[in-house]
Amino acid sequence: MAMPLASRILARFGVAALIVGCGALATGSSAHAADGSPDLGRYQRVQPRVDYTVYGPTTSFGLPRTSFQVNSCGGGRSDFITADYGKQATATSPWLSLQESPGSDGCVDGPDGVGPAATFTVNGARAHVLGSCAGGKSTCAHSTAALVKKQAYTIVTLPGSADRPTKTHVEVYSQAMTLAQIKAFIRGLVPAT
Numbered sequence: 001m002a003m004p005l006a007s008r009i010l011a012r013f014g015v016a017a018l019i020v021g022c023g024a025l026a027t028g029s030s031a032h033a034a035d036g037s038p039d040l041g042r043y044q045r046v047q048p049r050v051d052y053t054v055y056g057p058t059t060s061f062g063l064p065r066t067s068f069q070v071n072s073c074g075g076g077r078s079d080f081i082t083a084d085y086g087k088q089a090t091a092t093s094p095w096l097s098l099q100e101s102p103g104s105d106g107c108v109d110g111p112d113g114v115g116p117a118a119t120f121t122v123n124g125a126r127a128h129v130l131g132s133c134a135g136g137k138s139t140c141a142h143s144t145a146a147l148v149k150k151q152a153y154t155i156v157t158l159p160g161s162a163d164r165p166t167k168t169h170v171e172v173y174s175q176a177m178t179l180a181q182i183k184a185f186i187r188g189l190v191p192a193t
Contacts, residue, residue: 043083047164047192047193053164056189057189059188063095068081073102082097091150094177098171101171102166104157114130114152117143132148134147148179151175152173153174161191
């Protein structure tokens with residue numbers, strides 16, 4: 001049996017060993033209700049350490065933040081951020097993992113087993129949503145909304161700010177989240193100043 005995409009991603013990044021803290025997973029309809037103001041404090045505290053604009057979410061759909069890590073990007077680049085909301089307790093447990101790094105590309109390779117599903121615009125930048133490949137294939141020409149809800153990987157490079165001109169590469173890994181929720185999460189990212 002193939003390892004789920006999100007588990008392969010975590011194993012590749014070694015993030016599983018870094019996860020700190022654990023909150024109760026929101027259940028029922030509250031897991032999908034927008035929450036207006038998740039705590040941006042940790043994101044704000046990282047901003048002085050990095051040369052890119054740190055963005056924080058304005059919604060996590062009721063999913064508690066279950067981890068927040070600042071990791072070395074290497075090569076003289078600024079550190080990158082990883083924050084998880086919810087947990088992958090089961091294959092249908094809602095989960096979001098936000099990664100932010102400097103520049104137009106990430107500090108680590110993206111996942112295998114995903115194909116293009118949708119694009120949308122946020123802050124003048126083009127975001128690309130890639131969903132799981134049918135049949136667990138390692139590559140595919142396209143994915144579907146149903147496969148996006150199963151597991152997805154979304155990337156966008158957001159603009160820098162006047163005081164931090166370096167662009168911010170954003171990656172969002174998700175499980176049991178609809179395309180509309182993924183778009184709302186990414187469109188809800190705001191500079192954590």
